[in-house]
Amino acid sequence: MLDWQDGQPFSNRFSDIYFSHDSGIKEKRHVYLEGNRLPERFSLLSGRESFSIGETGFGTGLNFISTWQLFDQVTMPGCSLDFFSVEKYPLDDNELESVLSLWPVLQQYAEKLRAKWRRRVPGWNRWSFSGGRIRLTLVIGDVLDAITEVRGGVDAWFLDGFSPVRNPEMWTQPVFMEIARKSRPGATFSTYTCAGSVRRGLEQAGFQVFKSPGFGSKREMLQGRLSGQVSARSSISNAIVIGGGLAGCAAASAFAMRGVSVTLIEGAPALASAASGNPRGILHLRLNAGMNPLQRFLLASYGHGLAWLDDKLPVDGIARAECGELQLAFSVQEEKRINQLAGLDWPAHLLHRVNAEEASRLAGIKLEYGGLWFPSGGWLVPPVLCAALARTAGIEQRTGYQVESIRGVDGGWSVAGKDALQQTWSYDAQVVVVCTGYQIKSFTQLSHLPVTPVRGQISLVPASSRSKNLRTIVCAKGYFSPSFQGKHMLGATHGFNDDTVDLRASDHVENLSKLAGISSSLANSVMAEKFGGRASVRASVPGAMPLVGGLLPGLYVSLGHGTRGIITSGLSGELIAAMACRQILPLPKTVVNALSPAPAMG
Ligand code: SAM
16 A cells, blocks of 8 residues: 655555655654644643644654654653544554654654554554553544544644545544544644645634644645633542452553552452452453444454553563464354454454464364464463552552442542451542452442352363464363463353352363363363362453443442453553543543443443
């Protein structure tokens, strides 16, 4: 798709350039950074204030990394930037690399962007850079859909579609109206074009528009402003997170990365004691072809989760492995799901169809079925991830602290309970986030939520001479992981409305039957009498959509992640922290509403 003209990137689809031939980098600074007075506005930010930019047309990311560099140069530590952008035709990894290599002065930023780029998924992507100081929300999709779905106000807009004549859908009246609707009072825009239709359209949407000197050979460009007083957007200063499993640790880390002081409270003597305490968890994305809010949430969570884990728990083969995952077409129904999915337009780095021969080659053992191959699938050790998240600067851990009540007080919430020595304690904060899995009935504000326990037992299977060759995770009705320290993980059972955690031989038998569904010869090769394992209780919600969001002002929940917490916890924590700090949300409105535990608050 990307072509080159005179050493500069060019779009064949739109017959237009991505940036000026004179000097892309200087053009971007002139038109967008200075055109929105960002050097001055950034330098005025203080404390934990955040600023947000919206862009139409991410293209090569040059605007994004130029803005990031400026933000680094002129803002105080503690401030943060949200950059929201949309791109319908993303460059591939090689194209991005070759374009960004044109700007040696921006290499340190370009490299970081490229590392996240390889994790992109269709739809909504949320990546954090510089320890959370920069948040990029990149929607891979159409401009109008993306801006209609964004939540959280924008302070400055970069209108950077291809020329209005060649790329008219980027410059329509509905797009301008939506831009104005998603702006904060006093928001500005700038654009290289000074087409009359753009000027009139933005005026009609409510902007005061004026012409200013353009860059290089362009005589004029447009700038504009909405009326209203610009107000600082300061975040909250403290929060309490209840629950030290993955959902709680991820939420605590997301707040701490925004400079919020967090008290992380866990009733058990250690973090990750319940469902997040399994010796391994699987990064498993199960999709259907119909993209309902749950599917969109899972896809965004998977993309976010991979990029987030790269920062929090890099692949080392011990705490995390990226061995890939095969989802086998083991039944007529699964074959149908897999074929429908594979028929959609996916980037190959995310998933693709493989036949039985390719599947066997990838897995390192003979498999009877083909299916879907997820190259980035893998496993990780959840307690190690929890510990890494809880080490984020700004989090104070309180383990062995049993919560007995949550009470609204002036300006926030008070949480009280007893410690392991039966001493009473209480903490106050502006925000409380409850991440206690199915254990919510004792909190009066939450007791109506439809969260139920689901017992799950995994089996730890000593490797056989045949099974030890397995190189990837393989899923059919259950999943089987490659052996690590001589053991495979095989799972898992689902005991609805059962909150017991005893280890049962009958559950091992059930897991073994799942292994037989993956490969009967694998199942025959392992010694069932030597199975070990662990049972724990997950929290489930009817319909499988977790409950993530605000229940009452300042009271949030992240509950009901079921078997998917490994991929959904990270983005859920990010969503709640962005809500509480009044920043750009990392998910589209439709998904945010579907996750909401109080739909009216959405
Ligand atoms: N801001 C970019 C940069 O810094 O490199 C340059 C953007 S380029 C001039 C315009 C971009 O808009 C292209 O990457 C193009 O694929 C994208 N685009 C065109 N039509 C679109 C649409 N309907 N929705 C979203 N993106 C679109």
